[in-house]
Structure formats: C-alpha cells, structure tokens
Amino acid sequence: MTDAQSTGPGSGEQLLVRLQTLLLEADRAEEFLQALVTLAATELSVPVSCSVTLESEDAPRPYTAAASHEAVHCVDRRQYETGEGPCLETLRTGTPHHIEDLDREDRFGAFPLLARQCGLRSVLALPLAPPRQEAAGALNLYATAPGSFPGPVRERAAVFAGHASGALGVALKLAGQAQFSRDLERAIASRTVIDQALGILMAQQRCTAEQALAILARASQNRNVKLRDLAAGIVTSVSGRPPSVRPLRPRIPSESGPGEPGFRPVGEG
Amino acid sequence: MRPTDDAEGAPGEADPFGASGRDFRLPGRDAGGERARDWVRASDVIADGVRGAGPEEVPGRLCALAVKLLPVVGASVSLRTDGMPVQLSASSDQAAYVSDVQATLGDGPCMYAAEIGAPVLASDLTAGQDARRWPVFAQQAMAAGVQAVYSMPLGNDAVCVGTLDLYRSVPGELTAEEIRTAHMVAGVMTVALMALPRAEENGQGEEPWLSGLATDHDEVYQAIGMIMAQLGVSADEALARLRAHAFASGRTALEVAREVVTHRKRFDRD
Numbered sequence: 291m292t293d294a295q296s297t298g299p300g301s302g303e304q305l306l307v308r309l310q311t312l313l314l315e316a317d318r319a320e321e322f323l324q325a326l327v328t329l330a331a332t333e334l335s336v337p338v339s340c341s342v343t344l345e346s347e348d349a350p351r352p353y354t355a356a357a358s359h360e361a362v363h364c365v366d367r368r369q370y371e372t373g374e375g376p377c378l379e380t381l382r383t384g385t386p387h388h389i390e391d392l393d394r395e396d397r398f399g400a401f402p403l404l405a406r407q408c409g410l411r412s413v414l415a416l417p418l419a420p421p422r423q424e425a426a427g428a429l430n431l432y433a434t435a436p437g438s439f440p441g442p443v444r445e446r447a448a449v450f451a452g453h454a455s456g457a458l459g460v461a462l463k464l465a466g467q468a469q470f471s472r473d474l475e476r477a478i479a480s481r482t483v484i485d486q487a488l489g490i491l492m493a494q495q496r497c498t499a500e501q502a503l504a505i506l507a508r509a510s511q512n513r514n515v516k517l518r519d520l521a522a523g524i525v526t527s528v529s530g531r532p533p534s535v536r537p538l539r540p541r542i543p544s545e546s547g548p549g550e551p552g553f554r555p556v557g558e559g
Numbered sequence: 560m561r562p563t564d565d566a567e568g569a570p571g572e573a574d575p576f577g578a579s580g581r582d583f584r585l586p587g588r589d590a591g592g593e594r595a596r597d598w599v600r601a602s603d604v605i606a607d608g609v610r611g612a613g614p615e616e617v618p619g620r621l622c623a624l625a626v627k628l629l630p631v632v633g634a635s636v637s638l639r640t641d642g643m644p645v646q647l648s649a650s651s652d653q654a655a656y657v658s659d660v661q662a663t664l665g666d667g668p669c670m671y672a673a674e675i676g677a678p679v680l681a682s683d684l685t686a687g688q689d690a691r692r693w694p695v696f697a698q699q700a701m702a703a704g705v706q707a708v709y710s711m712p713l714g715n716d717a718v719c720v721g722t723l724d725l726y727r728s729v730p731g732e733l734t735a736e737e738i739r740t741a742h743m744v745a746g747v748m749t750v751a752l753m754a755l756p757r758a759e760e761n762g763q764g765e766e767p768w769l770s771g772l773a774t775d776h777d778e779v780y781q782a783i784g785m786i787m788a789q790l791g792v793s794a795d796e797a798l799a800r801l802r803a804h805a806f807a808s809g810r811t812a813l814e815v816a817r818e819v820v821t822h823r824k825r826f827d828r829d
Contacts (some may be wrong), residue, residue, distance in 0.1 A: 464715055466753065468715060468718070470720070470752075470753045471714055471715065471718035471720050472718075474638065474720055474752075475718075475720075478638065478640050478645065479640075481773075481776075481777075481780075482640065482642065482776075482780050485776075485777050485779075485780030485781045485783075485784060486780050486781070486783055486784035486787065486794055487784060488781050488784060489780065489781035489782060489783060489784020489785040489786075489787065489788070489820070490784040490785065490787055490788040491784075492781060492784070492785050492820065492822075493784070493785040493786075493787075493788035493789050493825075494788055496822065499777070499781055499820060502781075525784070525787070525794065528787050528788055528791065529787055529792065529793040529794060530793070531793065533794065534641075534794070534795070
C-alpha cells in the first residue's frame, strides 16, 4: 500500500516547483489553498483526504480554508465544535499529531468516535507555519485505512508541509495586501468626505477645523448618525450630488496593457 | 534645508552606513555573487535603518534610507487618490516641495506611475521625452534642483496604493541593480504602510488616522470644502479652482489651502 521509494532525492525540489506554479496560477489565497490540498491529496502515496485549518488575527477562531473532499469539512467542523482533535492540537502546539488507528485512540475526547462515524481510520495533522505572518495553520490528512501514515509517509508529508508553509506565507501576504488596498481606499474616501464637510462648516460658520469637528461630532452623536454619513449629507447639500467615490483602477499589466501608446515608462531613456 | 548634490563618484558627507552604503552606487557590478551580496547588504541596511522605529516613523526612515542606498538627493512617499495624492513623508523640504508641485499640477511621473502601477523612470527632465511629456513639472522641478525623478509603485499586483518617489539632482539612468534596490525599498514601504492605523472616522478613535502623517491632506480637503461652500460648486470643481489659483500664483496647492483654512484667502463667486 505504501511506497517508501517516493521519498527519494529530488522529490522536494519537484514539489517546490509545483508549489511555485500553484502560487503563480492562483489569483487569490483561497484558490491557492484549494490547489494545495488537491496536490497534497495526490502527492502522498496513500489515498488521503486533506484540508487546511487556519487561524489568524482577522479570524481568531480556526476555520477550514480549503478541503480536497466535501466530507472533510464535516470532520473538521466537529473538531471546531467540540474544541478537541489532532488538527486543533497541532494548531495550538505547532507540533505534528498522528493517530495510527482511531479505533484504538484514547486522546482527543469525542473526536475519535466522531471521525470514525465519518468512515475514517487514521489521521495525520502537520503544522503550517507561514514565515513572517501572524497566522498559524495545520495541514490535515485523513485516511480510511488504519496505519496509513507509516514513518516514510510521515516524513514525506512533513517535507510537503514545510514547503507549503513558505508558499502559504506568500499567498497570505498577497491576500493581506489586497485587503489592505481596499481598506485604505475606503479610509481615504471616508476621510476626504469628512474633511470636505468640515471645510463647508468652516466657511459657513467662519470657524476653525477643530470647531467644525466639534459641531459635526455633536450632531453625529445627537442624531445618532455616523460621522461619515452626516458629512456625505453636508457635501451633497452643497454640491448638489453625493460625494463621488471612484474606485482606484486596477493596475495595468506592464507587458502590453492598454497603456498610453508611444510611451514606455521603463527601458527607454 | 537643501541636500547636497549627490552625483556619482562624489565622496558625499559622513555616511552612517559606511562604505557598504556607497557600494550600491557603483555602476557595472554584474557578477552574480556580487549582486547577491549587494542584495543582502541592502536588506541589512534597510533592516538596521528601521529597527526600533514605531509604525509612524518607518515611512520617513525608509525615505532617508532610499537616499542612502541610491544616487538620489531626496525621496517622498504618497498615497494615491482620485484627487490630491496624500503625501505621508519626505526626506527633505526639497523632496516634499517637488511632491507638492506635482500634486498641484495633477500630472507628472509619480502620478503617472500611480495610475499605471508600474515604475516610471523620468531620468532626464532637462531635455528629451520626459521634458516633453511633463514640461511644466519638469521646469518647476528643475527650478527646485531636481533633474530626474524615479517613481516606484506601492501595493500589490492588483492595486497600486501609492508611490515611492525618488529625486535626483542630475540627469541619469538607474542601473538594473539600483532599480532592484528601489523595488526592495518600495516593497518594505508597502509593508510599513500596512502597519499604519487607518480607522475611517475623524477624531473618533485614540489612534490618529495614518498616525498623523496625512495632516496636509486634511488641510487640502478642508480647503476644498470651504471653496465648495464659497462658490457653490462640486468637489472636483473646487479642487480644479484650488489648483488653478495655486498655479497662477506660483505656489503649491497646499500653500493656498493653508491660506484658505485660516480664512486668509477666500474664493468669491464672479
């Protein structure tokens, strides 16, 4: 059943290349993770289902970010509900947890029974520690046969998890930047409208910015209307239309995008 | 405060980063090993330069580091908006001024870089295509002692959130090495911007918006609001009036905005 030869030299490098390809092809972190679990499920020489559990600052409760098979979601969810299980323990401790046979497992509370009901017999959970990210993850491998993860398979899985950690770090960084761009865009738009409203009050009341802010903040409190909404109303009343919030245009691909003809920003003197 | 000329080969003033800082300016280093070592050295200089700094200090320190690592006399960082860019930090008064000039004109290499999300290297503002493309900016930048501008986009592949703008006192191309270093500083700058607080509401939280680095932007948009009220026009129109008045009176939009918000200048209906 197991194939110890698959841990031969060079397999780590091939794996890295595959992970890089996944990273380059995925547009979002979710896509990358989905491809990652699919790869994990086929990469090992034993038939497994695979999922990735993540916990981050934004989502303080662990969640399944991707699963190779629908049934895996159910097993994962039961762990999160009961707060017990090898994947959660791996997430907490950063160390691998291996269940050779669920029928003979007495750790992890109700988990062995619940997992057994889903038709599983062995489990291997490996830490995913993306470098320089405030997030932790676990790579969860489930098999329907007992003893599916002997030493060589566990070693190979550990190599995979190691490479996947680095790739996950890159994917999360990119996802974080996309979220950051959206947050910043919204924050600037909001701030701009509030400043304009302050200016309108400053002109109408012949007052300073501090006094205008006090007026606006008081009105916001009294009417229980958000400062930004109140500001937008003031701007609309003066300019005759609501404040425009034009989204920032996405970047034009540098190769041959619809840039201005005849001008190449880089490369030409 | 006017930075000294920093032409290639000039010994320069006391360099706190030692000889390693100047090595990046030497052209023609193309051996792979040397390049890798330069890369590591540049990362070390950046890591040393920002160590111990609070989030609000990092953009300013990175501007200063860009001046140390590259053959430029000044650097500034601005966030992109659909109106006036938000200048967050500059390495010198000169850099801040050239950045303001461009924001006033609403056009120039940095604004173009922000728009296309790719580096724009205007390596000669004195003549040729860069001078033809941005004649007014080129003239005003040169008057301020800047003859080349390199602008690096900040953000990710999807959206450009702003630019790191580098100013040089003499015309000249950046080497491939220097462009890589500029990209590295821009990458660290993007991460640094992500660490700034960006609560949306004004004066509501304890943490100031963007750590108080965007006060200029507040003044400009308060002035725009005042002009809207004084003339009964839209925000776009008010910004256009502010820019036009600044241009006609030989000042920056920020300078005029400060007069408006302190009630020293008002715009009247015709």
